Amino acid sequence: MVFIDQLKNKEFNLKNEVLSGLTVSLALVPEAVAFSLMAEVSPLVGLYSAFIIGLITAVLGGRPGMISGATGAIAVVVVSLVARHGIEYLFAAVVLMGAIQILIGVLRLGKFIRLVPHAVMYGFVNGLAAVIFMAQFKQFQYEAAGGVMHWITGMPLIIMLGFVLLTMAIIHFLPKLTKAVPASLAAILVVSGIIISLDIPTKTVGDIASISGGLPSFHIPDIPFNLETLMIVFPYSLIMALVGLIESLLTLAVVDEMTETRGRGNKESVAQGIANTVCGFFGGMGGCAMIGQSIINVSSGGRNRISGVVAAVALLLFVLMGSSLIEQVPMAALVGLMFMVAIGTFEWASLRMFKNVPHTDFIVMITVALVTIFFHNLAVAVLIGVVISALKFAWENALRIRARKRIDDDGIKHYEIYGPLFFGSVGLFQEKFKIEDDPDEVIIDFEESRVVDHSAIEALNKVTERYAKVGKKVHLKHLSSDCRDMLDNASAIIDVNYWEDPKYKLVSDELA
Numbered sequence: 092m093v094f095i096d097q098l099k100n101k102e103f104n105l106k107n108e109v110l111s112g113l114t115v116s117l118a119l120v121p122e123a124v125a126f127s128l129m130a131e132v133s134p135l136v137g138l139y140s141a142f143i144i145g146l147i148t149a150v151l152g153g154r155p156g157m158i159s160g161a162t163g164a165i166a167v168v169v170v171s172l173v174a175r176h177g178i179e180y181l182f183a184a185v186v187l188m189g190a191i192q193i194l195i196g197v198l199r200l201g202k203f204i205r206l207v208p209h210a211v212m213y214g215f216v217n218g219l220a221a222v223i224f225m226a227q228f229k230q231f232q233y234e235a236a237g238g239v240m241h242w243i244t245g246m247p248l249i250i251m252l253g254f255v256l257l258t259m260a261i262i263h264f265l266p267k268l269t270k271a272v273p274a275s276l277a278a279i280l281v282v283s284g285i286i287i288s289l290d291i292p293t294k295t296v297g298d299i300a301s302i303s304g305g306l307p308s309f310h311i312p313d314i315p316f317n318l319e320t321l322m323i324v325f326p327y328s329l330i331m332a333l334v335g336l337i338e339s340l341l342t343l344a345v346v347d348e349m350t351e352t353r354g355r356g357n358k359e360s361v362a363q364g365i366a367n368t369v370c371g372f373f374g375g376m377g378g379c380a381m382i383g384q385s386i387i388n389v390s391s392g393g394r395n396r397i398s399g400v401v402a403a404v405a406l407l408l409f410v411l412m413g414s415s416l417i418e419q420v421p422m423a424a425l426v427g428l429m430f431m432v433a434i435g436t437f438e439w440a441s442l443r444m445f446k447n448v449p450h451t452d453f454i455v456m457i458t459v460a461l462v463t464i465f466f467h468n469l470a471v472a473v474l475i476g477v478v479i480s481a482l483k484f485a486w487e488n489a490l491r492i493r494a495r496k497r498i499d500d501d502g503i504k505h506y507e508i509y510g511p512l513f514f515g516s517v518g519l520f521q522e523k524f525k526i527e528d529d530p531d532e533v534i535i536d537f538e539e540s541r542v543v544d545h546s547a548i549e550a551l552n553k554v555t556e557r558y559a560k561v562g563k564k565v566h567l568k569h570l571s572s573d574c575r576d577m578l579d580n581a582s583a584i585i586d587v588n589y590w591e592d593p594k595y596k597l598v599s600d601e602l603a
Contacts, residue, residue: 107273107391111393112401113402118429122141122383123161124299130169130181131174140376146399156393169181169184184324187328188329188364189332192360192367193360193368208476210444210476211477215460215476219383250292261277261278279424293421302418310373346385383436492510494506504529506534508523512547526558526563532564533565535551
């Protein structure tokens with residue numbers, strides 16, 4: 092029904108969707124192969140993963156137009172699992188990873204992506220752009236005897252650079268002339284045509300690995316099903332699930348911004364989970380959304396689910412029937428394409444942030460980008476950014492607490508508190524009170540404040556104790572209902588009495 096509804100949509104362009112999907116499928120091949128080698132598994136494992144995850148998320152996901160598949164973020168996590176325990180444990184970890192992601196989606200925890208500040212988003216995107224750019228440098232190397240890698244030089248380097256630049260030029264300038272064909276696909280076809288017809292010697296997809304194979308088959312992981320296995324697999328599965336969802340939901344936010352539409356994070360979480368669960372049972376390495384391929388798809392005109400389906404199906408057809416043709420595609424064309432993706436992914440506007448935003452935000456952006464670039468661990472990078480931003484927020488709010496003081500006609504002193512009372516502001520809060528100089532009765536008014544955590548309750552307890560020691564009475568006024576509940580729940584630990592605000596009865600005109 093989804094596809095039928097899209098075909099009825101007047102803004103839906105089937106040609107653009109199909110051509111965008113084909114372009115993405117070509118870009119998926121070297122990425123899937125490269126990530127498989129990174130995880131020390133067969134290239135077909137990565138290709139099958141890209142097909143299964145790409146197809147399921149395209150149909151069920153919460154962000155039409157977004158592309159998912161085998162990714163470097165997951166490959167970095169699983170490489171040690173494969174090295175220590177073997178590939179069967181990887182398949183089990185991917186199944187459990189999917190189950191965790193489904194649970195996160197069902198519990199609607201995807202909304203917490205809103206806690207990621209914009210500076211962290213900029214750092215994530217810029218870091219990934221740099222990773223995508225630098226990942227292409229390995230295509231300018233060759234393996235010598237003994238497995239030692241050397242940089243290509245001389246004429247091979249000139250040929251490679253020349254066709255990379257030609258690919259980039261076509262992608263940049265063709266849209267200014269016509270948009271009938273996606274520029275990325277046109278660039279790949281033109282460069283491939285020139286190199287193949289003139290028999291120019293240069294590195295091709297086939298030089299990396301063979302992509303020929305059959306259909307993926309159902310396979311239950313061959314491991315002992317016991318608690319020991321679970322203890323081995325679960326830590327990897329949890330990290331993979333979180334890394335995959337963080338990258339997917341942040342990519343979803345980037346595509347939302349590009350298309351000026353809104354995706355559904357929890358639906359995407361469930362779709363990613365289903366895809367990875369199926370992927371594990373069909374011998375895949377797991378994956379998540381791919382920001383580079385998603386940007387290629389959106390930039391080429393892919394806005395709906397059709398493009399994702401076409402990309403996944405075309406990738407499988409390459410493996411089944413078209414491997415000999417795809418293996419002839421020059422790496423120069425794909426490197427040029429990925430260079431343009433990196434350039435388009437990078438938020439160039441963020442470089443002007445230094446003068447226009449708080450310096451802390453700029454530091455957060457740089458930190459997240461550097462962690463992403465050097466450690467390839469998106470979960471840690473985003474977590475560090477969120478923690479720094481949260482600490483900055485806590486520090487700023489800690490300085491905002493203040494007290495307005497007055498003595499009423501009855502000689503009672505009022506402390507009217509402004510700003511949140513929490514772990515960061517309790518020190519300044521306690522300094523506000525002049526216990527020795529205050530009258531025998533004091534009211535602390537929280538109408539413009541809020542008691543946030545246990546540290547705040549403990550601070551209230553200390554203040555009341557200090558007044559009690561000198562024989563003075565303290566009332567806490569205008570506490571919100573949740574604050575009073577918090578105090579009641581903490582009554583077994585500390586002793587704080589609050590003054591119930593008076594309730595007034597109004598005369599009613601209604602008859603009994």
